[in-house]
Amino acid sequence: MSPRLFELMLKAAGYTVAISVAAIAIGLLIGLLVCAAKLSPRPWLRWPATLFVSFFRGVPLLVQLLLIYNLLPVLGLAVPSVVAALIGLSLCTAAYQAENLRGGFTSVPRGLLEAADMAGLSPWQQFRRIRAPIALRLTVPALVNEAILILKASSLISVVGVVELTRTAQNLAASTYEPLLFYSAAGGLYLAINWLVAAGGSLTERALRRGRLA
Amino acid sequence: MSFDVSVVLAALPAILSGLKVTLGIWLAAAAMGVVLGFVVAALRHFGPAPLGLALRLVVEVLRGTPFLVQIFLLYFGGPYVGLSLDPVPAGLLGLTVYAAAYFSEIFRAGFAAVPRGHVEAAHCVGLTRAQIVRRILVPEMTMLVLPQCVNMAVILVKETAVLSVIAVPEATGVISAIGSQQYAFLEALFLLAVIYWGLVEACGWAGRMIERRLSKFRFA
Numbered sequence: 001m002s003p004r005l006f007e008l009m010l011k012a013a014g015y016t017v018a019i020s021v022a023a024i025a026i027g028l029l030i031g032l033l034v035c036a037a038k039l040s041p042r043p044w045l046r047w048p049a050t051l052f053v054s055f056f057r058g059v060p061l062l063v064q065l066l067l068i069y070n071l072l073p074v075l076g077l078a079v080p081s082v083v084a085a086l087i088g089l090s091l092c093t094a095a096y097q098a099e100n101l102r103g104g105f106t107s108v109p110r111g112l113l114e115a116a117d118m119a120g121l122s123p124w125q126q127f128r129r130i131r132a133p134i135a136l137r138l139t140v141p142a143l144v145n146e147a148i149l150i151l152k153a154s155s156l157i158s159v160v161g162v163v164e165l166t167r168t169a170q171n172l173a174a175s176t177y178e179p180l181l182f183y184s185a186a187g188g189l190y191l192a193i194n195w196l197v198a199a200g201g202s203l204t205e206r207a208l209r210r211g212r213l214a
Numbered sequence: 215m216s217f218d219v220s221v222v223l224a225a226l227p228a229i230l231s232g233l234k235v236t237l238g239i240w241l242a243a244a245a246m247g248v249v250l251g252f253v254v255a256a257l258r259h260f261g262p263a264p265l266g267l268a269l270r271l272v273v274e275v276l277r278g279t280p281f282l283v284q285i286f287l288l289y290f291g292g293p294y295v296g297l298s299l300d301p302v303p304a305g306l307l308g309l310t311v312y313a314a315a316y317f318s319e320i321f322r323a324g325f326a327a328v329p330r331g332h333v334e335a336a337h338c339v340g341l342t343r344a345q346i347v348r349r350i351l352v353p354e355m356t357m358l359v360l361p362q363c364v365n366m367a368v369i370l371v372k373e374t375a376v377l378s379v380i381a382v383p384e385a386t387g388v389i390s391a392i393g394s395q396q397y398a399f400l401e402a403l404f405l406l407a408v409i410y411w412g413l414v415e416a417c418g419w420a421g422r423m424i425e426r427r428l429s430k431f432r433f434a
Contacts, residue, residue: 058414059407060375063386067403074400148278155280159379166283173290180294183287187279194278 001181005172009182012168013189019082019164020151023089027150028143030090031097038102049098056095062156064088069160085157093150100142104135137208144201148194155190165189221398222389222405232388233409236374239306239384243374244367247313254314255321260343269318276315281373284308289380305377305384313370320362324355357428364421368414375410385409 001009037049056064065088072084108131116126158167169186173179223229254273258266276284285308292299299307328351336346378387386406393402 054415055407055411058411060372060386060410062375062378063403063406063410066390067400067407070399070403152278152280155282156376158282166280166286169283170286173286179286179290183283183291187275187283187287190280190283191275191278 001185005176006185008172009165009168009185009189012163012165013193015163016151016154016165016190017193019086019089019157019162020147020154023086023093023150023154024143024147026086026090027093027097027146030094031101034094034098035101035105038098039105053095053098056092057099061088061092061153062159064092065156065160081157081161085160085162089150089154089157092153093146096146096149097143100139100146101135103142104137104139105131107138108134140205140208141201144197144204147197147201151193151197152190217401217404218398219401219405221396222392222402225392225396228388228392229385229405232383232385235302235383235388236371236385239302239309239377239382240367240371240374243306243309243313244370246310247317247370248363250310250314251317251319252321254318255325256347258318258322259325273315273318276312277319281308281312282376282379284312285376285380301377301380301382304380305374305382309370309373309377312373313366316366316369317363320359320366321355323362324359325351327358328354357425360425360428361421364418364424367421368417371413371417372410 034049034052037045038053040046040049065085068088068091069081069084072079072087112130112134113126116130121129154164155166158164158170161167163171165186169182173182176182254269258269261269285305288297288308289299289301289304292304332350332354333346336350341349374384375386377384378390381387389402389406389409390399393399396402
């Protein structure tokens, strides 16, 4: 592979990382809202959140992406395919992250909350000082896992025409007649990115265990 | 806009054939993936160290790369190394190997979760290695790994949709093709989403039923 083509692949890998990071961040925000709705005592909040999670976890991402890509223009929103892809990825990861967060929040020990009540902390203080830090710490491993899943899943946005890593490999494989080389290179780049994310994740987890980050 | 699913439903025989391919590939890949994954996990657990290391590397690569890239490599790169496969066999092979990597990790964790004392006790009463696997490890870990296996089966249903990109005539490929022929793309995708949603929910429900049935066999 010539250096110029390799540079193209690296740039495409950067694009894949950028889109994945954006999707994870947006998905975390939406996931927090969905999680809050799911843990709410009000059924009219809980019910749509449950439906949201069930739908986005029950339908293949490829179908979701095609659906959003074709639905937006009908609704009068002619957005570039990257935006449609980003919306699809974010909504999908939001559903998974909402479930992870719910797991975190429901495993905060009851005794701690009772103690906080006794100590006279307001509900907001309890959330801010006890529930949120503990729940988020418990969710870090799942979040790292989800980041890796989304990095891999972002390859599917190539199908709706976003030129990220997989699509670039596809284009180069077609124009050079060297599919083995370019698909292996793409695979190697995904692998390297995922290893970095996993390594970063375990460093964060260790730092959290030592209590340096709260 | 008009939204009329009946336009798509008019092509019912084609839809059913697509569904049949989806279900067939899913069940076959899941079943073969479980068997192959079990063999890999057993080889990593009992086999010689170099083999274990090599298998670990393969599993890591399969789990660290997107299924789409794997299937492209197999389908478009395969012919360059003498592996020319039609879409359906290529899809089946790709999905099986992909599934096996994940199942092998589930089983590896299952092996590790069986209390060591049980295995040592089995050794002491003179069970052979094969007997230990068949009588101790497999029964004890079945309950432990069942939820993850159901979860993996659900992931595999959804991954079959990816096979549409190499022209496997499964549900996503067939139904979206009908949609574009009839100018009813949204209706087709909506129908597809509902079909997968139903399949996934049914699979999860079946998994919970089996778990409840087998819960009396929980040892560890």
